[in-house]
Amino acid sequence: MTTQKKSPIGAHVPVAGGLGTGGLKYAAEIGAEAVQVFVSNPRGWAQAAGKPAEDARLREGGLPVYVHAPYLVNFGSPNPETLAKSLESVTHALARGREIGALGVVVHTGSAVTQSYELAMAQIHETLLPVLAGLPDDAPSLLLEPMAGQGAMLCATVDQLGPYFDALEHHPKLGVCLDTCHAFAAGHDLAADKGVEECLDLLVATVGEGRLRLVHANDSMDVCGSKKDRHENIGKGHIGAEAFGRLLGHPSVAGVPFIIETPGRSAEPHKADVEELKRLRDQD
Template identity: 55%
Template sequence: MIGAHIQVKGGLARGGLAYTDAVAAGAVQVFVGNPRGWKLTAGDPEQDALFVEGCAERGVPSFIHTPFLVNVGSPTEATVEQSIASITHSLARGTQLGCRGVVVHAGSAVGEDRYDAALAQLHERLLPVLDAVGDSAPRLLIEPTAGGGKSLAATVKDLGPYLAALENHPLVGVCFDTCHAWAAGHDLAVPGGMTATLDALEAAVGPGRLGLVHANDSLDECGSKRDRHTTIGEGSIGVAPFAELLAHPSMDGVPLVVETPSELDGSPSAGHARDIALLCSLLPARASVAA
């Protein structure tokens, strides 16, 4: 289940499924609104239905990525309110679309000495949202950031107290971004580095919490705290760690999506098609993992 964050210009089904086919995606991630704004956009019922049907026909799991502005740990009340509204909306849209997960960045405490207060805020404001959604809701997948600012979770170890603040709610999972982990200081490029990082992730949050991987190479050095994605194999992480990733036991049944440059040789999607094909070529001979 290896795919991409897909382009949906023209509609979730009209544009999104065409892009899915063009890059041979086995999993898809989408935005359901402006990724850099707060506006909550209702879906088009016809496009929604066709998207759900199309994903089911293709056997492709789908995911929603929340807007980048979301930060439940913010000291600014307006930001917290808008973040909660955005997450609630994304979970509702995910339910409508039959999505497997909704990805949200872990966020930041923003100010000095606010880490504990920000985690307490997660417990107070986000936990009730998780308690209120039904059993059919997608999982909320926490994505550690690259480590800039006062990040609430950047290293995989940070995920332990983060999930504890949410009482290890059964609807909470993890989205592991390889570029973010590299930027936060996990040396994935050394032999065994990816394996050790995934072992540490499972030790921090327990088995079965990993719900999605963002497979991205990086333009920067390890520990840079800079989040700049590039084509797999053309960055500082390299190809070999992704083979380690795909062979790790915690990846059994876990989809991957690339968020790498989509354009290549004048084609708007060939970059994603190339990265998906490369990752598929690295798959171990394990029956439970599907490309």
């Protein structure tokens, strides 16, 4: 019997004091085995240049690193300015990710807003595919993160990743970041007996094996199907600890890092969440 490769357990870390210095210090405080960072203001369009010494420190820190693109990015927007800024922002995040040795850049799948779904997907094909096509071999993957399902979201349930992957021609640099809170809010009942298996099996059937590259491990303040994106600490919400144990044991997540984005303004709750996920991962 072969033992499944264990998933590193980590967190989105604050980078006060420097991307490498501050990020790795916080990671050590909470016992993180992987980190996710912002490389620019997550709520703005300004693109920050890196500091080579900090980039090197993070790159050489020994932990898998991921970048989260700014929240404003929306490839489905009918607004030409928003679309242009979204493409610039993600191109910058991919370039910075390459400089810090990141494995992936997480981006929200976006909304059609006021235009049709079909026009939004055609726009993604025309504008985002060239960005992927221009990436060097050592660039990070672009990881699509489905949303909670509010409004005209282009992708919420995992089967909706299919048309998105089709629009981007299943580019080899394309992957998925599954947020457990988003999936639960969108209607995947991860707390049900077979809920985790059904969700992950459908994900693999939709986009293929090996495309799940990251998990955002967040419990949910709200019930399944709520379409509300409100994260809760592991085991304290409606998903529950048992579901995360099943998630960590599923073959499709073997070795895939888990990153918490759970509530807390200090290290203590994040350390507790990391420890709980490690406990669930390591149980017999």
